[in-house]
Amino acid sequence: MRIILLGPPGAGKGTQADMLSKKLFLPHISTGDMLRAVMGSGMELGQKAKAYMDKGQLVPDNIILDIIRDRIGRPDCREGYLLDGFPRTLPQAEALDAMLAANDNAIDVVLNIQVPLELLLERLTGRRGCLQCGTIYHQLYSPTKTEGLCDACGGSLYQRTDDCEASVQKRLEVYEVQTAPLIAYYEKRKTLQFINGNQPAHAVMLELGQVLGLDWEKD
Numbered sequence: 007m008r009i010i011l012l013g014p015p016g017a018g019k020g021t022q023a024d025m026l027s028k029k030l031f032l033p034h035i036s037t038g039d040m041l042r043a044v045m046g047s048g049m050e051l052g053q054k055a056k057a058y059m060d061k062g063q064l065v066p067d068n069i070i071l072d073i074i075r076d077r078i079g080r081p082d083c084r085e086g087y088l089l090d091g092f093p094r095t096l097p098q099a100e101a102l103d104a105m106l107a108a109n110d111n112a113i114d115v116v117l118n119i120q121v122p123l124e125l126l127l128e129r130l131t132g133r134r135g136c137l138q139c140g141t142i143y144h145q146l147y148s149p150t151k152t153e154g155l156c157d158a159c160g161g162s163l164y165q166r167t168d169d170c171e172a173s174v175q176k177r178l179e180v181y182e183v184q185t186a187p188l189i190a191y192y193e194k195r196k197t198l199q200f201i202n203g204n205q206p207a208h209a210v211m212l213e214l215g216q217v218l219g220l221d222w223e224k225d
């Protein structure tokens with residue numbers, strides 16, 4: 007099954023993709039995570055991507071498409087995957103369709119996680135992650151017991167550089183202009199499903215299960 011998780015930054019795509027990946031045994035492919043990994047590696051490509059990411063801008067389509075082409079061509083993607091944060095522009099969506107069509111494949115479902123835009127600024131600027139184990143917290147909604155330290159492993163918490171207010175404002179603008187048009191694109195292809203992302207993560211997951219025709223209540 008090939009699934010796209012669509013939605014604005016801060017909608018919870020990463021959290022839901024992580025949970026879905028475990029339930030469906032499909033790889034979770036996050037272009038944001040892949041770019042951050044390249045940035046950490048010190049490669050030139052990472053430096054190039056960082057300049058866009060820190061400002062809240064999109065990394066150019068050609069860079070992203072090279073990364074995706076390589077990733078979805080790997081053996082663990084044969085049975086499908088979950089795309090999180092890709093596609094983000096119409097040219098990316100069209101290129102993905104062309105890549106898949108060349109192998110007689112297609113996207114099965116696009117899950118559009120909806121959250122009112124006015125809630126996203128608070129969600130994103132309060133987000134903190136553990137440097138060691140990656141667990142995500144929120145200063146207001148899910149604070150750690152000891153400030154600045156991860157409950158799970160004691161690691162230090164950090165804030166993504168693009169979660170500062172100026173970058174978040176830019177990312178939300180970029181979403182409206184460049185990514186939101188994908189909703190109409192996938193609606194036309196009859197692959198789109200709407201999910202209410204303005205509820206606790208577990209409730210979002212149950213809704214995703216219903217939409218996918220899977221009964222997770224009993225799990």
Ligand code: AMP
Pocket residue numbers: 015037038039041058059060062063064065066067070090091092093094095098168177
């Ligand atoms: P995310 O972790 O999905 O919020 O992505 C963080 C940042 O990585 C974005 O603000 C972009 O700068 C960059 N990025 C991630 N995915 C894409 C994509 N599909 N196209 C262009 N830029 C991307």
